[in-house]
Amino acid sequence: MDRQIILDAFMFRHACKEFDPQARISEQDFAFILETARLSPSSFGFEPWQFLVVQDMAYREKLLPYTWGGKGQIPTASHFLVCLAMKTPLLRYDSAVIADFMHTVQELPEERIAARTAYYATFQQSDFRLLDSERAMFDWACKQCYIAQANMMTAAALVGIDSCPIEGFVQDKVDAVLAEDFGVDLTEYGVAYMLAFGYRIKAPKRKTRRPLDQVVRWI
Amino acid sequence: MDRQIILDAFMFRHACKEFDPQARISEQDFAFILETARLSPSSFGFEPWQFLVVQDMAYREKLLPYTWGGKGQIPTASHFLVCLAMKTPLLRYDSAVIADFMHTVQELPEERIAARTAYYATFQQSDFRLLDSERAMFDWACKQCYIAQANMMTAAALVGIDSCPIEGFVQDKVDAVLAEDFGVDLTEYGVAYMLAFGYRIKAPKRKTRRPLDQVVRWI
Numbered sequence: 436m437d438r439q440i441i442l443d444a445f446m447f448r449h450a451c452k453e454f455d456p457q458a459r460i461s462e463q464d465f466a467f468i469l470e471t472a473r474l475s476p477s478s479f480g481f482e483p484w485q486f487l488v489v490q491d492m493a494y495r496e497k498l499l500p501y502t503w504g505g506k507g508q509i510p511t512a513s514h515f516l517v518c519l520a521m522k523t524p525l526l527r528y529d530s531a532v533i534a535d536f537m538h539t540v541q542e543l544p545e546e547r548i549a550a551r552t553a554y555y556a557t558f559q560q561s562d563f564r565l566l567d568s569e570r571a572m573f574d575w576a577c578k579q580c581y582i583a584q585a586n587m588m589t590a591a592a593l594v595g596i597d598s599c600p601i602e603g604f605v606q607d608k609v610d611a612v613l614a615e616d617f618g619v620d621l622t623e624y625g626v627a628y629m630l631a632f633g634y635r636i637k638a639p640k641r642k643t644r645r646p647l648d649q650v651v652r653w654i
Numbered sequence: 655m656d657r658q659i660i661l662d663a664f665m666f667r668h669a670c671k672e673f674d675p676q677a678r679i680s681e682q683d684f685a686f687i688l689e690t691a692r693l694s695p696s697s698f699g700f701e702p703w704q705f706l707v708v709q710d711m712a713y714r715e716k717l718l719p720y721t722w723g724g725k726g727q728i729p730t731a732s733h734f735l736v737c738l739a740m741k742t743p744l745l746r747y748d749s750a751v752i753a754d755f756m757h758t759v760q761e762l763p764e765e766r767i768a769a770r771t772a773y774y775a776t777f778q779q780s781d782f783r784l785l786d787s788e789r790a791m792f793d794w795a796c797k798q799c800y801i802a803q804a805n806m807m808t809a810a811a812l813v814g815i816d817s818c819p820i821e822g823f824v825q826d827k828v829d830a831v832l833a834e835d836f837g838v839d840l841t842e843y844g845v846a847y848m849l850a851f852g853y854r855i856k857a858p859k860r861k862t863r864r865p866l867d868q869v870v871r872w873i
Contacts, residue, residue, distance in 0.1 A: 438686045445693040467657045474664040486870045574793035585804035
């Protein structure tokens, strides 16, 4: 594949603050975007995410009061996604969910499950100290969710679809709305980020980045 | 662009555990991969990352004792990257580094800098509570680093290059090596992840994922 076409997509992508409210992403194209999230890698392959696609405007409006970074996107996005990350009860090395995941989804034989569980326990207990706090585990799950986020944005850009990743919200308040109105169990999930998709209505600002020699060091 | 070609790249990508030690990624192709990291988005656009490309085998070997998840990749990867994430002293809303970044890199006028600093302060203080601990801030920076990680892996896959993201290491020990041997200032940076690139030497295992209806809920 032509490298320049891919780099052009990276230049095309920007944090689109407002979308053309008339322009809708086709069902096939949005399925394509979700497929890149589904196929994204994650630590141990445990896919610690859940994606809510909020198309009912009444539900989007429930998020609006606590989402200062989405004022222009929530009402105009063709598709609006809320990414949930898993919490400790689902992700702990000794959880039944993880054992079942290795068995059912990853289809690992029993001896591989035992070996992986031992690695996963060490990883959580000491390598990355994820058991130090509920937050440490949740933030680790969120990191994996950002892999899917990047892939959705890049895949969208490659086919000419705009997006905007959103962290501009009050985490506690949004979680409360998700529990109250969206039926999310906050013992199991919390909001990682929001991600809006659609088509731009105006030209983006110039992209700024540090030059490569300030970002990369060769050793 | 043909959606199927992109999805084929997502199927092609897998966590490659061992690379062909003879097969080298061209300078142009690796520059292309790094460019997709450089152009990656991040919260507030602050690019809280630094990439070490470790090509000197003597330096890779220093990481080996503490990197159980990279035993096959470290010696065989064409290119081996260590991603550093920024810490609180560089990222706090009132740091001189952030003010300088908005001025020099983002080229924002003074009144925009003042407004963004106010948003950024609220974001850190209450919306995402990043000042609760050093770790909360570091993990937040890591999340942004995972966006660049995903983009590098996907860009590589699109041009037929394999990769493996690595979290299988002892964070404290690797940080100590980075400080001692790589000259990394641990008050400013810590290891987020490692990422190996090269060309596969054997066929990957079948990719497993939950089906879409277990991952996505429409509202």
